[in-house]
Amino acid sequence: MGNYTHQTAPEEKQVKLPGPDHPISIQRNPARVVVSVAGRVVAETRNALTLREAAYPPVQYVPGEDVDFSQLERTEYVTYCPYKGDCNYYSVPAGGKKSVNAVWSYEDPFPAVVQIRGHVAFYPERVDEIADGDLDGSGGDGVAGAGAAKVEKADRSEK
Numbered sequence: 001m002g003n004y005t006h007q008t009a010p011e012e013k014q015v016k017l018p019g020p021d022h023p024i025s026i027q028r029n030p031a032r033v034v035v036s037v038a039g040r041v042v043a044e045t046r047n048a049l050t051l052r053e054a055a056y057p058p059v060q061y062v063p064g065e066d067v068d069f070s071q072l073e074r075t076e077y078v079t080y081c082p083y084k085g086d087c088n089y090y091s092v093p094a095g096g097k098k099s100v101n102a103v104w105s106y107e108d109p110f111p112a113v114v115q116i117r118g119h120v121a122f123y124p125e126r127v128d129e130i131a132d133g134d135l136d137g138s139g140g141d142g143v144a145g146a147g148a149a150k151v152e153k154a155d156r157s158e159k
C-alpha cells in the first residue's frame with residue numbers, strides 16, 4: 001500500500017508480484033459490511049472481500065452491485081500500485097471535503113488480485129463509518145471502521 005504513486009504523465013510502470021516480502025491475500029468476508037457517509041448508507045453487503053497486504057491493515061472491497069453509485073462522483077484522480085495496477089477514485093459529495101477521493105477501485109487489476117475487479121474500497125477516515133464484524137476479529141457484526149480500520153489512514157492518504 002505504501003508503493004503508490006500519483007500518475008501525472010505516462011511512464012513505464014513497474015509491475016511487482018506478491019510474494020514472501022510483500023504478501024497479498026484476498027478472502028471472502030461473509031459478515032455484513034455497511035459504509036455510511038453523512039447519515040446515508042453508501043454501501044451494504046455480505047459479499048465483501050478482505051484484502052490483506054503486507055503489514056497494512058485489512059481493506060474491505062465491496063462488490064459494485066452493493067454500492068449506491070448515485071451517491072458517488074467519479075474524480076480525475078488516478079494512482080498506480082505496482083502490485084495491483086491503476087487505481088481510480090470517487091468522492092462522496094454528501095460528505096463534503098472530508099469525503100473527496102474517499103472511494104477507490106482497481107477496474108483492471110493485475111492477475112494476482114483479479115478478484116477485486118468490480119469492487120470498491122473506502123478510506124475509513126473519509127467516511128463516517130465502516131461497520132464490519134471481521135476487521136476487529138469479533139467474527140460478528142461489530143463495528144471496526146471507527147477503530148481498527150482507521151489505523152490505515154496514515155499510509156493510505158496519499159496513494
